[in-house]
Amino acid sequence: MSTSTREAMLPWDDVLAAYDPALGLEVHVELNTASKMFCGCPTEFGAEPNTQVCPTCLGLPGAMPAVNGKAVESAIRIGLALNCEIAEWCRFARKNYFYPDMPKNFQTSQYDEPIAFEGYMDVDVDGETFRVEIERAHMEEDTGKSLHVGGATGRIHGAEYSLVDYNRAGIPLIEIVTKPIRGAGEKAPEIAKAYVAQLRELIVALGVSDARMDQGSIRADVNLSLAPKDSGALGTRTETKNVNSLRSVERAVRYEMQRHGAILSGGGSILQETRHWHEDTGITTSGREKSDAEDYRYFPEPDLVPVAPSREWVEELRGTLPENPTQKRARLQAAWGFSDLEMRDTVGAGALGLVEETIDAGATPAAARKWWLSELARRANEAGTELAGLGVSPLDVARVQALVDAGSINDKLARQVFDGLIAGEGTPDEVVEKRGLAIVSDEGALSTAVDNAIAANPDVADKIRDGKVAAAGALIGAVMKEMRGQADAGRVRELILEKLT
């Protein structure tokens, strides 16, 4: 089995010239309830294996499930925020399959009676609004985590056996399924990314999930098919599983479009199958064939009674919804004075909430954007984490900027403060103190450094004396070097000019 070879790709423009893509996105959102969906086990991420399990989530004989009411509430709120109808009456169902990630041999899910259905989300791409129709959002439980041991690659292919940790089994999950998204054309990759980004933003605003893609609390499956251009048909689709970053959603769509294009234009046909996404190489490889024989023998879960949310409850929950993200973005963009591009970059980096909180904590919009989108986004990228997982809070960023504004540090030193924050050295003030980063405001020391610089660069000094004030830059550089960056460049300039003019 080839797991690493890049398949033939049709050039992007050729794909667009000959085919119309149809997209479908399935997004799984792990809820942030304290306990699991059907038992009281905790849900904390990163616990030691098999320490958050009980007879119910291990599927031991006689154990009975009980629905977490908070999870139902979160499901309804997600449904409402996606403009869905909320079922008056719906049931859980058993999805039967043989795979050891669920010890019960079935996953408790919902089948033809999802709690929420028929909704939509308006997605903004390049200043245009694109409506993504939501087919359904249903409640289910997450599965355990398998570690495949042996074999050449450590992945499932060639594995000798699997080691399973059931801590995640039973964590409440909401699966949000779009209808086929058609007419996206060349914007299909961007629309897919923007949809997941906006959905994540919505989930954050609702406060129903940690919404950490890097920790798997939001996972996307990307369905894609191509049909001959303007045929109106739907082609055979592939389903690329577990695409776990916004950037990868975009890349996976683009990759599959070009891969399908190469097969179809060569006279071949697409095999309906799942594909594995490889974050490192940016390619997909063949997974499991999805034939029509796929048969989960769904039936109503006999151990759980139906869920019938009263209309009063639904309306009460509607009253708890946060501001519509599209309106909110427009409001914030106006208030902050960001350009369309700046706003798009902020949203695209998943930084909207962080920037907002930083501004709320007292930073200017420009400063908040600068630190999160240039400095911190770069570091998060290097560390392979999300901005929220970097260990720097909006309060920290606001404080760092306040220190810059007060002249205690400069931008260059601020970067070192972020080094300290990321390394867990405490608050910004503590990092400044421990690392000795404060700007030297001792006039005597500064004055000496300026005198040294003048003495070492007599030619430059003469130019300044002759009125070529622009030459002061060279002296400022020399002083800053001697002060190891810990001086206020503006004050240094003043001192130089005082001494030479």
Next chain:
Amino acid sequence: MPEITRDEVAHLADLARIDLDDAELDHLAPQLSVILESVASISGAAGDDVPPTSHPLPLTNVFREDVVTPSLTPEQALAMAPAVEQQRFAVPRILGDEQ
């Protein structure tokens, strides 16, 4: 009258990972048909005015509070595992069925 065919029994056996040979399929298919027929007599008792019922009790919305209760210790959880490695359940590899 509902009847279950030999092919359907073979498909069900496949889904349930039960290895049945031809003789067993020939033997089981008529037996399962008899069971289905017996159960189907219920539909004679229930008229069109009786909705299909999945739950015998007329209850809805039985929820529990989102409160953490103690889990098993890993030792307890793994006590009956056929094999354990790295505090995890060691199971045979299964190809092609990953969810």
